[in-house]
Amino acid sequence: MSFFSVGFTVKGGPLSNNYSSATVDEPKLSPHWVTGFADAESSFSLKVSKSSTTRSGWNVIPEFQITLHSRDLLLLRKIHTFFGIGIVGEREDRNQVYYSVQSARAIVNVIIPHFDRYPLITQKRADYLLFKQAVNLLIQGQSRSSFEGIRDILSLKGSMNKGLSDTLKLHFPDILLFPRPVVGEQGIQDPSWLTGFVDGEGFFYVKSLKNKRYSSGFNLTMVFSIPQHVRDEALLTKFIDYLGCGRIERAPTRPEIVNFSVSKFSNIKEKVIPFFQSCSLHGIKRMDYLDFVKVAKIVEIKGHLTPEGINKINSLKSGMNSSRMYN
Template structure:
């Protein structure tokens, strides 16, 4: 019987792109983007992409691509965010033209409805609460207590587009893919029995169809269920 370990190392990116491909940006957003409707003293829509600080140059390129919003780097994070309704039109235009492929598209469509409400100056807070209740993790416990009768908006059912652009895959893997070296130790833990490279992507079970599309696209690897919430695509064979 052996014992398996994996090793990862962070290497600063040498990314020197002058402009991001729009499909790459959509793939990156599918992995690391977030659409939210925040309810407080006022209702605010926010779109952001958060990466580790080693990918600071990539976040700068996202900022340059949209030519709006804010870019900031703190602790070990680099963040691009947009909250201005005027600037949000650029975000909406992009994702209307280059749709998300994961279940995050459902978040986007609900977020887009909130944007349209804002443009039309809808002030009914319950409409925004219903949308927010179906996005990401839903309403906070505080808001649930304050508005106990809110019925969450119907979450759209997303069908995965079987035509996956190669640059979307690159963007998605940049955010959610992992390249590792796995080792299997001898039972006495003194010697390495096997060394193998590994490529892995883990997603919510809702993205099972997408992981299988990636498997078919690469024509290798396997998709397995890791838990009641996660599915896992992995490639381990050398040949």
Template sequence: MLLTWGQLARVNLLTLQRLNVEHPNNINLTNSINTKVQGLRNNKELFYKWLVGFTDGDGTFSIAHQNGKWSLAFKISQHEYNARILYFIKSQLGIGNINKEDKTKMVNYRIRDRKKLLEIIFPIFDKNPLLTSKYFDYLKFKEAFNILEDSNLTKTQKDELMYNLVKKVPSESYISPAWEIIHNQVNNINDANKVMSKSWLIGFTEAEGSFYLVNKSANRMVHGFEITQKLDLIVLSAIACILGIKTTSKKTYHTVVTTNSRSIENIIKYYNSTMKGMKSFEFRVWARSYVKHKGDFTKLNEIRNKIRSRKLGTTIFTNS
């Protein structure tokens, strides 16, 4: 493996030695022990917040009609490279099924049992609201559930209500009601922390975040971090406040992105030992390469190629 536990311990020590800096926006590192990987395993409330963040990134609430029947499914899909995160979620929830699509190499975790949706999934997402426009999809999903479970409706009535329901779509300016407590505006880190928990942000980053190495010139490579979304600018604004970086809006998407060394160092501190899936591997390699090889183009290029090879299914061994 590219990292061993012994090597990682040394990296963490080096990181703490190097990263003795204050965040420009007083980054909130409180309760960081509770948001470590162990916390996700042992504390259900932290796990639920993490799950909502991951769902905001990669989850779906689907309503389907086939052979005259309606079905509901809570679904999270990942490439087989990161299948272990789905098994972790299944083990924590204790319900659902996992299947692999051989052609696409995608792995899907689904919960279709309406009784389980009512008993387990709805309470999680009612207590810990989605922060993106997927909140709209969740409300549709629950409304569909209520229609299908209503014994006073005929099949024809249910079909009509369901067809009308699936046509509903959110506006491009839709904002999750979770942000109403700060009047749908994020002006500073305190506003962001009132809505967005660290557990949520870790889950969302595992789904949507990118820790990467990028060429700045022919012989210069730097570390970068980015999260991009087509919608939900308010979500990225909150992330930007928490991590102390900027939000940029393009024609078709919004992004929080940085290659600034000080920002990268604070991001390393924030996410240290927090993630569960393969993103944790990528983060550890990325953070370690910053501490040990910042400015070394040849070494950083070698590390980037190894990460790419790993994603393509090549097993890598190194003592570096």
């Protein structure tokens, strides 16, 4: 029996290629989704600059930020609404939009309680824990009131993200870095976390290669993938158990990247597509998913073995991911 006919429907009509349709009539963001998306797309940082108005001679601004392509502006506004603090801005020269929270008080009152209750599970959690300690020091006024206070914050900053800049190393050559927290293996607590993570890091795409051995003239493969830095390989491995399918792949040219991949059609049909039907994507990636489903419908009835079916698939493929046109 076709899985498309049992509890699985795709609303009819051609999918509009504009981002305004991506979030229409969608449910509110789940806190687990927000954490999953933050695991994929957010950053926790400490901006340090010289200051003539503080006793320490330095000023520190903490920032929680999410930066996306401008096509996902509506999604960013939904995140802004979810937290109820911060600002949404645009970098027109880069086709980027961003959500930013720079108030230490707002971070302590809203951002930290959220991520304490709904924890990050990638290695980004280590940056968050260091960030949290630094913000607590800022609330106590240590970075403004004493040179030792700024050194304590720099000790934390040096273990975050890319560490200290060359300028800060020049001014503080003997900073001892705070030990980076060890993030142990953690499981996925809610399916919405995975949906949020895929909204940020996942891909739905179709590979069609010319091959004379097939009656249609093409060999077609549908792929769902999630690439990550090798430091989160253990987490990617858990996706195999969670979804009941997939494998871990490595690219010889990029040894620092590992990829969770599902390409067996029966797994795409029976596990991947139903998962995202029951736990909806929220961003622009939902449009790629819907086109992915349309391709699967063609493949299920063997349409990909005909020139007409391949033409339809190639037409859908040409509008997915980076090839999609937006108004």
